Amino acid sequence: MQELLLYCLLPVAAASGWLGARKHYIAKATSGEMDSLRRACRGGMDILLRDSPDKAVELISGALSSSADSFSAHMALAALARKEGLVEKAIALHQNLLAKNGLAEVERGQIRFELGMDFLRAGLFDRAEDIFTSLLALPAQREIALAQLLDIYQQEKDWPKAMECLRGMGGCGRRGESLAQFYCEVALAAWTTTGNAMEAQAHVAAALEQAADCVRASLIATELALASADYALAYRCLKRVAEQNPVYISEIFPYFLAHGERLSERRELLDYLDWIGAKYNSAEAAMTLAALISRSEGLDKAVDYLSATVAARPTLRGLHALLGLLCEMPVPFPHLFVVRQSLQRFMLSSPSYHCRQCGFSAEILYWRCPACRYWETMRLRHDAPCVFE
Template sequence: MPDLLLLALLLAAVAIGWWLGRRDRKQRSPARQQPALSRDYFVGLNYLLNEQTDQAIETFVAALEVNSDTIETHVALGNLFRSRGEADRAVKVHQNLLARPTLSVTQSHTVQLELSRDFLHLGLLDRAERLLQTLIREASSDSTRHSAKKLLVDLYERERDWQSALDVAQPTLIRQHDDIRRAAAHWLCELAQQNMQSASPSLARKRLRQALSIDDRCVRANWLLAKLEHDTGQYKAEIRYLKRIPEQDNDFTPIILEPLRDAYHLLEDISGLELSLRQVIERGAFTTAIILLAETLQRREGNKAAEDFIRDQLSRTPSLRGIDYLLGLYRYDIDGLERERIELLKRHTRELIEATPRYRCSRCGFSGSHLHWQCPRCRSWGMTKPVTGIEGE
């Protein structure tokens, strides 16, 4: 489809350029016979008819004269090359345009913006950075300056230069774009983690509170604040931060459950753990919460109580992990051939669980066994969440 769009654009541009040139010559010397379309035009048509797309594109590019009427066409042509994955050809088109002395200031800035996109696509980040910094300083158009800032933020993010990304994005981009606001909170979390690794907890806390002031739905900020409290032995404070996460986004509830259990155990508050787990299950039948509560019942009341509880939950919300846990309970009450059969079933359920992704990006569908705060595929922040359903939570 991009090839067809490109060829249509070129055909139209060449034909319009020829017509404008013909009209101009006619006005200047009406008695002179007008030349026909250039030979390159017909050569390009021949390539097109023979389905030789690349040759047709090259020929039409050669036939398309650069002038004030075709600059936008050349810009679009370079962009189409980039969208086809041919950013090196896009660079040639855009650099050729910049070499033209007839470009207006606005046109020059537009071409520089597209050239910086080409460089980003090719991974030439230093060249893209210099172009974008120049545009931010010199662009006469607010929209061009705005676009340059967005690209520069993207560049700094690729380089993991979180502070530079924040400096460029604040305050305008953060205020105007939800994705950048969400990303900025995560950049602060990245900086906070660096502070935690360098034993600067107070600075880490400051950054995490700043992250929440930018995006009050930033789950990761409360997650890291809970970790800070855990590391200093403040388990009650850790529990408070963990309990804020389901209020921000209930889909992230599964990530708090094991730390929540550990904190209550360290406080020797098993009744508090049981109450918290029951509250979680009321908000959503998360398998991890069900299993943790079953384990609590098993220790206090024995296998039968845990079995009855799990069976009741499975009748409401079936889950593979719940069945696997129930099979594990059944092993305690049987032996011989029946035990071997249960072991075989449990081995199969365990293999299925291990082969099933635990987290999935809600934006692009990328899945895996680890939580990525930034999706490795689409690079969106905070969109990878625990998988729910029969094979998940």
């Protein structure tokens, strides 16, 4: 009986030994794999510290290729490669991940999105667009895919597609303002490329419907009204700008200088400029009014008005304009030219416009900042020179 019992226990002992040995060798293999991965990562970090990101990515990706569970590590490495400008390597890493079996649908969606970002970084907009469009069917990726498609369409100036994309985005901040800018772009295209003023007017109306405070739409409406010699409408559009956003009132004064009393009866026009200059402490309004006074009443009257205005509301721009008028006097004080030129050089040492979002500077007004690509963030510097002829 005892011999029979020992005979039955032999298979159990053999199985236990086999399982123990298997566990030992698996642990040893896993430990060896982890040691190899750690060595590769340490080597990669050393190379990164020596400013060789391409070699670091190559070394670490080689170690990861032998690891069975390396999804997160591969994704992080591909992101590092793209950040360092190694876009081809990032594309290869993401494509290799997509070729693997056993990935969850959510993981595949993440990889495809990152691959689209790789193509976008490489400037391959058509391939990026195809990927982001295919991701619209995945609820987890839809919003971020729409955001990237919107960016692509804005860069390509495909405004109808940009509108469609923006309308599909839920909870998008400033959607009305962005749609208004898109309509302004379409209006300008209709007017400048085909000369279709009626279509342009319809798009301007749509822009104002989306954002009643869209200054750009009012300025385009002004141009359209002037083109058809409807000066009364142009005057109303210009006055609307101050009500929409006083920050941009400096953009309306060149129209007053160019068209003057055709816009409105002279006394009403001068009173309006005087009122807006006092209300918003606008040096440009005072300078415009002084220029109009100089045309109709003479240089002496213009100097008197601007001198009083600068004394009451001193600004560098107002002082610069006053010096300009004084230099036009029949017998100007010789040193005034030197003073005015020195002041102008000082004021021109910085660009006229800056972006309140990212700080980008420029000499002209961009409705969309070229750096951060936000709409209506460019502002005129208060000390920027403004010389009216």
